[in-house]
Amino acid sequence: MRTKQLTASFGISALAGLAMGAMASFAMPAQAADDTIKVGILHSLSGTMAISETTLKDVMLMLIDEQNKKGGLLGKKLEPVVVDPASNWPLFAEKARELISKDKVSAVFGCWTSVSRKSVLPVFEELNNILFYPVQYEGEESSRNVFYTGAAPNQQAIPAVDYLMSKEKVQRWVLAGTDYVYPRTTNKILEAYLKSKGVKPEDIMINYTPFGHSDWQSIVADIKKFGSAGKKTAVVSTINGDANVPFYKELGNQGVKAQDIPVVAFSVGEEELAGIDTKPLLGHLAAWNYFQSVETPANTDFIKSWKAYTKNDKRVTNDPMEAHYIGFNMWVKAVEAAGTTEPDKVIDAMVGVAVPNLTGGYSAMLPNHHITKPVLIGEVQENGQFDVVSKTSGLVPGDEWSDYLPDSKDLIADWRKPMSCGNFNVKTGKCGGKGS
Amino acid sequence: MRRALRWLMAVCVVVATSTAAYAADLRPLVQALGSGGYSGTEKALAQLSEAGDPAAVPVIEALQAGDLYVRKSDGTVVVARKSGDAFTLTDPLTRAALGDAPAAAVEKIRINNSLRRAISASLGALTLMSPDAGVRRSAADAVFKSRDASALETLSAAIAKEQDKGVRAAMEQARAAILLTGEAASKMTDADIQAATDTLTARGDRDALVLLNMVAGSGASDVTKKLAAAAVSTLEQKLAFWAALQNLWYGLSLGSVLLLAAIGLAVTFGVMGVINMAHGEMVMIGAYTTFLVQEFFRAHAPGLFDLSILVALPAAFLVSGGVGIIIERSVIRWLYGRPLETLLATWGLSLALQQAVRSIFGPTNREVGAPSWMSGAFELGGLTITYGRLWIVIFAFAVFAALLVALKRTWFGLSIRAVTQNRPMANAMGIRTARVDALTFGLGSGIAGLAGVALSQIDNVSPNLGQGYILDSFMVVVFGGVGNLWGTLVGALTLGSMNKFLEPYAGAVLGKILVLIFIILFIQRRPRGLFALKGRAVEA
Numbered sequence: 001m002r003t004k005q006l007t008a009s010f011g012i013s014a015l016a017g018l019a020m021g022a023m024a025s026f027a028m029p030a031q032a033a034d035d036t037i038k039v040g041i042l043h044s045l046s047g048t049m050a051i052s053e054t055t056l057k058d059v060m061l062m063l064i065d066e067q068n069k070k071g072g073l074l075g076k077k078l079e080p081v082v083v084d085p086a087s088n089w090p091l092f093a094e095k096a097r098e099l100i101s102k103d104k105v106s107a108v109f110g111c112w113t114s115v116s117r118k119s120v121l122p123v124f125e126e127l128n129n130i131l132f133y134p135v136q137y138e139g140e141e142s143s144r145n146v147f148y149t150g151a152a153p154n155q156q157a158i159p160a161v162d163y164l165m166s167k168e169k170v171q172r173w174v175l176a177g178t179d180y181v182y183p184r185t186t187n188k189i190l191e192a193y194l195k196s197k198g199v200k201p202e203d204i205m206i207n208y209t210p211f212g213h214s215d216w217q218s219i220v221a222d223i224k225k226f227g228s229a230g231k232k233t234a235v236v237s238t239i240n241g242d243a244n245v246p247f248y249k250e251l252g253n254q255g256v257k258a259q260d261i262p263v264v265a266f267s268v269g270e271e272e273l274a275g276i277d278t279k280p281l282l283g284h285l286a287a288w289n290y291f292q293s294v295e296t297p298a299n300t301d302f303i304k305s306w307k308a309y310t311k312n313d314k315r316v317t318n319d320p321m322e323a324h325y326i327g328f329n330m331w332v333k334a335v336e337a338a339g340t341t342e343p344d345k346v347i348d349a350m351v352g353v354a355v356p357n358l359t360g361g362y363s364a365m366l367p368n369h370h371i372t373k374p375v376l377i378g379e380v381q382e383n384g385q386f387d388v389v390s391k392t393s394g395l396v397p398g399d400e401w402s403d404y405l406p407d408s409k410d411l412i413a414d415w416r417k418p419m420s421c422g423n424f425n426v427k428t429g430k431c432g433g434k435g436s
Numbered sequence: 437m438r439r440a441l442r443w444l445m446a447v448c449v450v451v452a453t454s455t456a457a458y459a460a461d462l463r464p465l466v467q468a469l470g471s472g473g474y475s476g477t478e479k480a481l482a483q484l485s486e487a488g489d490p491a492a493v494p495v496i497e498a499l500q501a502g503d504l505y506v507r508k509s510d511g512t513v514v515v516a517r518k519s520g521d522a523f524t525l526t527d528p529l530t531r532a533a534l535g536d537a538p539a540a541a542v543e544k545i546r547i548n549n550s551l552r553r554a555i556s557a558s559l560g561a562l563t564l565m566s567p568d569a570g571v572r573r574s575a576a577d578a579v580f581k582s583r584d585a586s587a588l589e590t591l592s593a594a595i596a597k598e599q600d601k602g603v604r605a606a607m608e609q610a611r612a613a614i615l616l617t618g619e620a621a622s623k624m625t626d627a628d629i630q631a632a633t634d635t636l637t638a639r640g641d642r643d644a645l646v647l648l649n650m651v652a653g654s655g656a657s658d659v660t661k662k663l664a665a666a667a668v669s670t671l672e673q674k675l676a677f678w679a680a681l682q683n684l685w686y687g688l689s690l691g692s693v694l695l696l697a698a699i700g701l702a703v704t705f706g707v708m709g710v711i712n713m714a715h716g717e718m719v720m721i722g723a724y725t726t727f728l729v730q731e732f733f734r735a736h737a738p739g740l741f742d743l744s745i746l747v748a749l750p751a752a753f754l755v756s757g758g759v760g761i762i763i764e765r766s767v768i769r770w771l772y773g774r775p776l777e778t779l780l781a782t783w784g785l786s787l788a789l790q791q792a793v794r795s796i797f798g799p800t801n802r803e804v805g806a807p808s809w810m811s812g813a814f815e816l817g818g819l820t821i822t823y824g825r826l827w828i829v830i831f832a833f834a835v836f837a838a839l840l841v842a843l844k845r846t847w848f849g850l851s852i853r854a855v856t857q858n859r860p861m862a863n864a865m866g867i868r869t870a871r872v873d874a875l876t877f878g879l880g881s882g883i884a885g886l887a888g889v890a891l892s893q894i895d896n897v898s899p900n901l902g903q904g905y906i907l908d909s910f911m912v913v914v915f916g917g918v919g920n921l922w923g924t925l926v927g928a929l930t931l932g933s934m935n936k937f938l939e940p941y942a943g944a945v946l947g948k949i950l951v952l953i954f955i956i957l958f959i960q961r962r963p964r965g966l967f968a969l970k971g972r973a974v975e976a
Contacts, residue, residue, distance in 0.1 A: 230649030
């Protein structure tokens with residue numbers, strides 16, 4: 001029944017998406033390609049992922065608008081081309097192709113779920129264009145045409161576990177996630193990491209739930225039971241999207257307090273907390289590379305212009321928005337350095353570009369197309385914001401191939417010439433390992 | 437909470453008049469709270485609670501509430517409460533007013549989880565002698581959790597003085613916890629250890645189990661370990677029994693959610709035979725109506741917020757029902773007897789409604805608050821029952837009963853049954869069938885709206901709310917038997933408890949798949965579901 005529903009929903013939302021995408025493309029003034037530089041925005045504006053992705057579309061429009069006010073790029077105005085892939089993974093590929101072939105965009109900012117990224121990846125490689133991917137993800141990938149501005153597992157999951165281990169003295173771990181590729185891979189990495197730190201297999205509980213799971217009663221009860229073995233227990237949550245609200249509500253209802261069993265989440269940010277009463281969640285944790293509560297001049301300006309742009313004083317900012325902020329500024333800098341928007345030259349100019357991030361430092365593009373970021377751990381406050389309780393002393397470089405998985409520990413990616421390889425095996429000295 | 441505050445105030449008056457000397461002693465410690473980051477605050481807090489002076493209680497309470505700030509100009513630790521844009525400052529010990537300060541002039545003393553634990557531990561130790569039984573009770577619970585050996589003396593004194601039975605039991609449990617886990621354990625006699633483990637076993641909850649497990653696995657003496665292990669196995673058996681009951685409750689609770697979601701569909705699909713794929717969106721509209729009603733209450737009558745849900749119920753029924761009638765009049769009535777076209781048209785409608793809501797309210801979740809009588813949980817034996825779920829169970833059965841009465845005992849119900857069983861004959865008898873169709877569809881949609889009010893309490897209020905329930909609803913109605921309300925009831929409860937009993941063993945994902953396979957096999961055997969309609973109505 002699930003499959004049936006999915007197929008049906010794909011079919012129909014594909015139609016709806018096509019119609020809406022077409023409208024969006026028509027809505028843009030059809031200017032000649034010469035006087036503007038087109039930037040593609042590939043985020044779902046309808047369907048299940050609209051809840052997260054619409055904000056990213058808005059922040060891109062704001063960044064482009066600001067750049068145009070500063071005089072554009074290479075003396076030309078930037079022109080956003082917005083399409084709606086409607087939370088439908090195959091449609092992402094179709095829309096990406098349309099953006100590159102028909103609209104002739106110079107770069108695309110988009111995608112949220114890993115499955116949508118995997119769906120567009122071949123298109124970007126075939127048509128040789130650039131994708132900026134702004135969301136934390138499971139790693140195990142590096143493409144010449146993709147720049148990963150979100151966190152790799154070593155920039156989010158592993159520091160969070162380290163924090164719990166050292167500061168909260170956690171000995172027993174619940175790895176709870178939604179059943180798809182990001183949580184499964186992340187949990188595999190974490191499990192290997194925990195075992196390497198001497199955690200026994202019986203002290204790790206792994207639990208997966210379907211997308212949009214809403215009845216958490218027995219799982220929360222299970223977590224309580226698992227936590228009563230006399231050792232300090234924590235939950236590492238890779239629960240995604242809509243399922244989080246009922247999960248946290250149930251935690252609050254059953255009285256699971258952060259002082260007893262803290263939950264650290266990798267997919268819960270300011271935006272997700274906006275729909276819940278956070279008083280019972282006081283002290284639960286999240287690991288990100290950015291929080292709205294970070295007090296730096298750059299962030300204050302960013303929040304101010306975001307609120308002004310959306311004309312809504314209650315709008316919050318979050319980590320993937322910062323990733324787009326960094327990615328967009330990196331692209332602008334690389335285009336200026338290359339003197340052209342031609343993807344090949346921009347890709348080569350990207351590596352080594354450093355731009356200020358919003359947490360008071362500089363983020364640099366690494367040869368593996370991931371970036372350097374600080375890792376912050378925040379505790380949920382009563383006002384739905386996070387209070388930063390721990391920050392890595394320096395920047396953490398993104399590691400695309402995890403060192404904790406046997407398949408990938410020998411692989412590295414380096415897109416500089418002459419290596420120019422996304423999965424170089426340092427043991428065999430050959431390009432082409434897993435993922436080739 | 438309020439009682440605690442009142443007591444605190446009483447203490448403060450006493451402190452302010454008689455113990456100015458105390459305040460002077462505490463001053464450097466209070467001052468130290470504001471420096472050295474988390475670890476500095478924690479160290480100062482430990483010294484403050486070691487001083488054992490109740491005058492420190494309001495300071496620690498202020499720290500817990502996040503009201504303790506450092507004045508930037510001279511580094512003094514002050515209590516600051518927001519009034520308008522500025523902060524009103526008071527001295528944490530003497531409570532003397534220190535004037536106002538702009539937000540930029542003070543910096544909050546931040547606390548993290550480990551500090552929060554330390555705070556409740558020291559508040560517990562300091563308030564064991566409080567004149568208020570409720571405060572003493574929570575103090576005992578806090579000490580039970582912290583197992584702070586330094587509180588042992590006060591605790592013993594408090595137990596000797598304690599009159600209230602419940603509070604004394606809590607204190608004795610706290611003492612047992614300290615004795616068993618602390619250094620004192622090695623000096624205890626076997627009988628004392630036995631008594632302590634018995635006290636914990638009598639407590640009989642998970643917290644006690646945590647402790648006993650800890651003792652059993654620790655470096656304590658062999659006797660202690662053995663006694664603890666025996667207590668653990670007794671306790672585990674008891675908890676396993678309660679866990680099974682708890683699971684039954686979860687099943688009932690999930691079943692009632694399914695019942696609520698499906699019962700409207702049992703009218704539109706079951707009675708009228710319309711395959712209404714937009715049913716989930718009626719639920720969603722009900723939830724958004726709740727949101728709007730709550731917004732209204734928040735803006736105009738925040739004091740009556742607890743009643744907002746009661747107002748939302750009729751509002752959601754009318755709004756969803758109205759939308760349902762419009763849909764029936766404009767789309768569905770042209771498609772009677774053409775199930776495939778109905779399916780496609782209503783599916784399209786559901787997408788359109790979702791996108792409309794997304795455009796009006798935005799794609800992000802809307803916050804629907806829980807009234808105070810629906811928040812929290814209570815213990816029933818070893819069961820934890822959350823009020824929200826309890827009310828939803830009661831509500832689901834109430835709606836079911838009301839619908840049953842409406843269909844069986846009212847003129848409107850009679851017309852509905854007449855029209856669905858034999859349309860031409862009903863027409864001939866003077867029933868305006870078109871109107872009955874519209875009202876029936878409106879009734880089904882309105883009930884879906886009621887479900888939305890309930891679901892807004894446990895799920896996301898987002899445009900996708902309905903999608904999560906449409907499949908389950910169809911499953912329940914088909915499994916229970918199309919056209920039979922009792923079938924829907926039994927179907928919902930069966931599927932709910934089946935899901936919950938499979939979940940612990942098979943996991944949530946596999947559990948759902950197994951339920952699905954079960955339904956497929958069941959439908960093979962009994963194509964008309966659990967309670968099949970018989971007779972002429974079936975063919976109509």
